[in-house]
Amino acid sequence: MNDGMISLKMALKKNGYKLTSQRKATLKTILENQGKHLSTEEIFVKVKESNPRIGLATVYRTLLLLEELGILIKHNFEDGRYRYELSHPDQDHDHHHLICLKCGEVSEVKEDLLDSLEDIIVKNYGFKVANHKVKFYGYCKRCN
Amino acid sequence: MNDGMISLKMALKKNGYKLTSQRKATLKTILENQGKHLSTEEIFVKVKESNPRIGLATVYRTLLLLEELGILIKHNFEDGRYRYELSHPDQDHDHHHLICLKCGEVSEVKEDLLDSLEDIIVKNYGFKVANHKVKFYGYCKRCN
DNA sequence: ATCTTTGCAAATGCTTTGCACATTC
DNA sequence: GAATGTGCAAAGCATTTGCAAAGAT
16 A cells, blocks of 8 residues: 555544445556546546446545545646645645646646745735636647 | 627627527626626626526526537636636636635736746646636735 | 527536435444 | 445426417518
C-alpha cells in the first residue's frame, strides 16, 4: 500500500467512512493517471478494467467524497463535464492551468506568484483567501 | 439607444446576424443588472417582464451568440449553471472574482497584476496567453 | 423573396437519488 | 449486528436541437 492509499484509509477512518474495494480502485486509477484530468466517465471506464462490477453512480459518489476529503480537486474546463486531479496538500494552493484554445490541451504551471495579488485582496477588500483557481486560455507551444 | 445597444447592432451586422427584439431585450436586461452575474434562467425571467412571449431556448441561443461576439463573458461559479456578465473590451483581460465560501457572494477585483506571471508563462512554457480566469475562494468581509 | 430567428416540445447528457441487497467495521 | 456502501434503474436539471411558423433585411 503506497502513500496515497494510506492517506485514503486514514481520511476515511477519521470521518467514519468505510474503506471499500470501489474506493480503493477509484483512487488507484487516479494515482496511475496523474497529470491527466480525467472525467468521471473516463475514471469509470478505467476502474471497470480491474473492477468490472462497479457502477457509474458509485464512481460519482466516490469522487464527490474524495473531493470532500480534500484528496481530489474538481475542475471545470468548460467541456461539459467535471474533471478530477489529485490534490497536493503539501502545497498551500492548487496550481494554475494553461488551456489551449486550439487543441484543448491542459497543462500545469509550477510557479504560483500570486502572493502580492492576494495581499492586495486582503488589504483592499477584506477578503481572506483560502484557495484560488487560475486558468490561462491561449495557444500552446505546438499550436502557436 | 445607448452604447451597449449600438455595439450590439454593429457586432450583429458585421457578422450577418439580425437585430431582433429578443436580442435587444436580452442585452438590455444584462445592462440593467451590471455586476450581478445572472444565470440564463434568471435572465429569461427578467426578459419576460418586457417580452412575455420569449422562449427559454431563445435566451440560451442569444447568450451563446453574445458570448461569441465578445459582448458577454460566461462564468462557472460551481453552482450548477452558467452565469453571464458584460465584457469590458476596453480592458484587455477579464477581472478576477472573489467567491465567499460561506455566503456565496461573488465580487470583483479591480487590480489585475498578472503581468509577471504571464511573462513567465510565455518564457517557460511557450504558451501565448489570450485571456485568463482567476477565482479566489475564501471568506468575505462580512463572513470573516 | 430569402435567409435568419423564434417558440415549442422533445431530446440530450451529465449527475443525483431511491431502494433493496451487499459489505465493512 | 448495525450502519454504511453499492448497483441498478429511474429521476432531475441545465442545456441543446428539430422543425414549422414568424420576422428581419
